[in-house]
Amino acid sequence: MATIAEAPAKLGPVRAVRRRVVIAGILVAWLVLFAVLRGHQTLALAAADLTDLHRWFNDVNDSIGANRNSNPLFLYFFNEIRLVIDNLVTFIQSLISQPSAGRPVPTIGWLGVVAIAGYVSWAFGNWRVAILAMAGFTFFGLQGLWQESMDTLALTVSAVFVALLIGIPLGVWAGLSDRVNRILTPFLDFMQTMPTFVYLAPLTLFFLIGPASATIATLIYAAPPAIRITAHAIRSVPETTVEAADSLGSTRRQTLTKVLLPMSKRTVVMGVNQTIMAALAMVTIAALIDAPGLGKTVVQALQSLDVGTAFNAGLAIVVMAIVLDRVTTAASVRAEAARRSGSRFAKWRKHLLVAGGVVAAVVVYLSHTYVWAAEFPGQGSTGSAIASAADSVTTWAQDNLSGFTNAIRNLITNGLLNPFQSLLTDSPWWLVGAVLVAVGAVLGGWRAGVTAGVCVGLLVGTGVWSDGMTTLASTVVATVLVMVFGVVVGVWMGRSPMADRLIRPTLDAAQVMPPFVYLVPFLALFGATRFTAIVAAVVYAAPVTMKIIADGIRAVPETTVEAATAAGSNTWQIITKVQLPMSRGALTLATNQGLIYVLSMVVVGGLVGAGALGYDVVAGFSQGELYGKGLAAGLAIVLLGVMFDRITQAAARRTTVPSRG
């Protein structure tokens, strides 16, 4: 037994060592050639300069705008979609957020919404999440943000509804057919990595300014998780189960509805969860095209650098995200439990549900009829208290920490970022391209090498190569920092359930708090620099790596750790010799996700001094003449994302396969 297990384990390190030597060789060759060829063929392009491709993008955009009113595609296709979605959003808004039908208040008042939230959470989840939901919703009122929160909720619900309407059938199809899956994947990558700023302005051209554009912008970003996770769920149903159904003579449809869908219900609900989170991440960006709700409050507060007000609204988004996350998670657990046991409490529960439904209906009626239940009482004094507390914390940090933070910034910028960036931007483009292809091939195999080669070629084609390399440098530095934090905190969380329970809510908050909120204090601490952008990216990307690494550490079999302890290993040895090596797959996945998350913050970085691709995208959104360049920069971000995703995924497959065998 022991010898069998040892054979692949021995093979693994040898291959890894050889790979490390090759990578080191590539890097040394790069440094030598860099010293010789520095400053040649760098493909630099000044901020206001354009290439022919950029001008062509501009022309296409202009001609669409000019022909909008006569084009049948607009008249009979886009306009119809817009009408349907506009009506959907307006309908939900009239229910919960906006005055409707000649009344000064929405159809359902605050108390009714709280009752429905509680009832639905209880019916699909459990009583604990029901209490959480009711408390969370009441908190919006106390913050003085009831209407804004309900507008955000209305928009999120509509976007998620449409996303699922499209996403789940597509996901099922992709789960059943390999070919569909292969065709969809690049589109989904594109939808998730293309910066929203790039298509925000064109969207208002297609679907006009209003709820439809905001919903569709949200939808584009939020639908992919639903599709991917549904497909994954269908694929994870054991082969044998499907074969059993087939042999019993089930038709394709029967297999789908009686076997595949019920068995993948739990995972599909997790997809719904991720879609909701992604939709909430778009709240502030959609506000830039007049989406109603909390995002507007954040954006407007930042025009006058009012951190307190922005934080208060950001906190409401966080609370909404946590409530919806916990409720859908509880719902997926219930879906699993209900499938497993035809419980004898089922009937019992049915009666309770009816009774609860009656109570909720009565409360909804009250909130429709009486002012006290319709309009949230009070002035939102909790909100002002939160705002002023956030203000004083920010002021304190700015006054007391900025010397220290500036020192850190200078250290990392001069010691790490500047040398690395000049290596990337001052090397000839073909040299960097060759290095990327070679590293890709060594880490991920020849397929990954080919992908890297195609991506490099297309990157040169976008005309923003030099900016792309500047962004790449910051991205790599940010990812390194993310991994450092991710390993430290992730290992801690993985080893201690207590630490996990305490840290996790903070991670959730860091993932959904709109970056715009913490950018102002970061600007005070680090100035308008690339480093500020890196810090913002780390805050956003570190939580996901921490969670993945914590899961990986926890998945290491208890018996292995115990054996190591019995053999006299100390804690440090257990972590470095057992737990980390055995969760290599999780580490690679964490690097992959960390990089993708960091890339999704490139545009936000452009708003705080990172320049390069992020700035190009923002500039394209702001100035018509730069639109084409912004689009090209967006494409460059997608290309960087696809290239690193393919390389790290291929590398992950390589590292995990031997340990399975």
Add this chain to the structure above:
Amino acid sequence: MAIHLVAGSRPARWRAGAAGLAALGLTLTACGGAKVGDTSSAAGSSGKCGTFNLAVNPWVGYEADAAVVAYVAEKKLGCTVNKKDLKEQVAWQGFGTGEVDAVLENWGHDDLKKKYITEQKTAVSAGQTGNKGVIGWYVPPWLAKAYPDITSWKNLNKYASKFKTSESGGKGQLLDGDPSYVTNDAALVTNLKLDYKVVYAGSETALIQAYRQAEKNKQWVIGYFYEPQWFLSEVPLVKVNLPAYTTGCDAVASKIACDYPVYNLDKIVSSTFAKSGSPAYSLVKNFSWTNDDQNLVAKYIAVDKMSDDAAAKKWVDANPDKVAAWLK
């Protein structure tokens, strides 16, 4: 099995009854409350104005314009005002699609004028706002006081090394803000042979924060800024004199070596809105005020944290004759 069910359902029925009773109780106690619609004092749309779609571009000065115009349109003309928070680019696009009626503070934007006024003919000018837009390079007040000669561009190279940062690659840093700003700074640095590098902060927020920190901690910052701007009432930045503007000196973008012109900010409306005969259109057309007026309302909003409506009301109540002139 059956026995289990009966036994199980008894407490359930009891609980359902209790819940129903509780609900009934709640209903009864609630009867004393005021009903929705009882005190309905909704003004209703009595005016012939109808709906007025007003774009609000993302800076506080514009927000002040929009606050006052919207307040007057609602209160004096009975319009239903839809304020839409949009960037310039998207707002102008809205003229053609009928989603935007008016833009109240336009800074130059010759490219947009060419596209939407000249070519697509979906927008027309509605005259000037009375505000004078000044663009230029500014330093924090402490710097201008400590080194008075810094306000002339000829001395900038002398101080270049002081403005070095981690971002400027060994040169002095000239900080630029939001990409939607009208800027010739890169050409200016080259053509005036200045030892500076333009660093793009990327947003107005970043720029203001940089100046605020610089004034507080006596740091060296020089960058792009503009008036009228609420932040100047908090930190009165000092403008650096570039070679004076002469007509035509900015004709070729890459050759510019002179200061920015003074912009007469103007109002743009959609062609259909201009022809509609809406009283809101004549309000927009007549709307005009000074930089001081705008700065005051902007200060109410940004520094005193008043709501748009409250800030507008305060100014309108204090300036009835100016408002009356707009309504003629």
